[in-house]
Amino acid sequence: MRRGSLFAPLLLIGLGALFLVRNVYPDLQILPYLAKYWPFLLILWGVLRLGEIVFWATTNRPLPMRGVSGGEWAFVILICFFGGALNAAMGFSTWLPRGGIELGGLEMFGESYDYPITAEKPSGKSPLIVIESFRGNARITGGDQAVVKVSGRKTVRSMDQAGADRANEATPFEISGDGNRIVIRTNQDRVSFHQRVTDEMEISVPKGASIEAHGRSGDFTLESIDGPVTIDADRAGVHLENLGGETRLDVRSSDVVRALNVKGNFELRGNGSDIDLENMDGTVTINGGYTGNVEFQNLSKPLHFVGPQTEVTLQKLPGLIRMPLGTFNASNLVGPARLETRSRDVQIGEFTNSMEVSVERGDIQLRPSLPVAKLDAHTRSGNITLALPADAKFDLTASTNHGQLSNEFGGSIRIEESARGGTMRGASGGPAVDIHTDRGEITVRQAMPDEPPFAPRSVREFKGRTFKQFKAPKQLKQFDQ
């Protein structure tokens, strides 16, 4: 009998697990991980095969002529082709020219050579500062001086000092322009693709400056700037604090976007992991897929969040929204608000004005404040719990096609049971409260005055976790854990 390799069944199990995760957590974006880590599939395959063959040999069983057959090699080539294409398509690729190089990974060959950067240029009080595309980190701080100052270091990775010196000379750091428009240029493109040059810059600018920064990979930290800020980057972590103007970020792949005390409107596009916004005075518009911890706290103007699976609109958020994978927790928000999501367990407490919640898969818990406003919540599959204040006025219609209804509110609510589900009705002369689930239980109960919030306010110290380290994201992640 033929002994099949373990790889094929394991591949099937892996594929099954992948699709299962995809179905259970539709928000989790698997493609970027697949694009980056697919070579480990080949390693696993090779190592399994090695193990099998060694085992067969030690137990004196017959060995195949070839450890990997011709058909399997064809499959390997197919995997490489699709993996490489996916990698390039997601923008990770180093195969394509100038696709970007991941920092801080395996650096086995060569050494790092550092060169200092210093430059200075007098400017007006509110110049436009343009930072041309570069790899590395930039920290931009606004101050009272009418001058743009840059200090920092350039790092060249090279096999020898002479090569590093040549690369350093080929990539002169430049600061040019007049008092109203200043261009900062690292000229990293002038060296060959294989030489890695990165710049770490501390830039101090007049407080009224506008910033237009382009980055390939690295982090941006901006503090105390009153003019508009535009950041466009392939891969970056972005940290903003005390900004006065409009902020627009377009980051194709971000590990963290964090903003504190931003007065102007804030717009974020792209894909990434964490978002953390706090004390935002302008409207907040976010469009993109974010798979990590998404958190909003104290937003004075409307929020509009559009993700691949989740869409949120609300008018004001004095409280907090926290959206870890598979859940949506919110406390203290002002409507009219709307939440539409494919698969999340939703908990919303202390909200005023109308609310519309639409969930495909997931439980819904709602706890409106007084006075209860128009409320419409439905899920295709999941339980719904509605906690109403004892003296609330409402006109309730709650129905389930398959599932139980329970009235823990008492009073005027009646249950009409049908074959598998039923409807619960009760009117006390208030706005319409419609809740419906296709499959699941519905509970209506009285809210207790001392119930803990669904999303308790964050107790973390923002200053301590944000700007102490120049390379902030990794430090931040450790702190958050």
Added chain:
Amino acid sequence: MSAGSPFPTPPPLPGSPVLTPRGTLIRALRGPLLLTTLGVLLAADHLGGLSFERTWPALLIVFGACKIAEHMEVRQA
């Protein structure tokens, strides 16, 4: 293999001709070793910026080393 081999000739696996274990171990290991090396080089490319364009000769080295090991094994046998 010679008739005096201490190993009984096993039934062949479908699709792949079979020699006795001693004669084919290195040869059987060659494919998986190359596959693992390929995976490591591609992973280094995607994660560490160690470009596959630069590291691909490692595949030739592994292949060559396997060939030498095979040769030595056959001579020993």
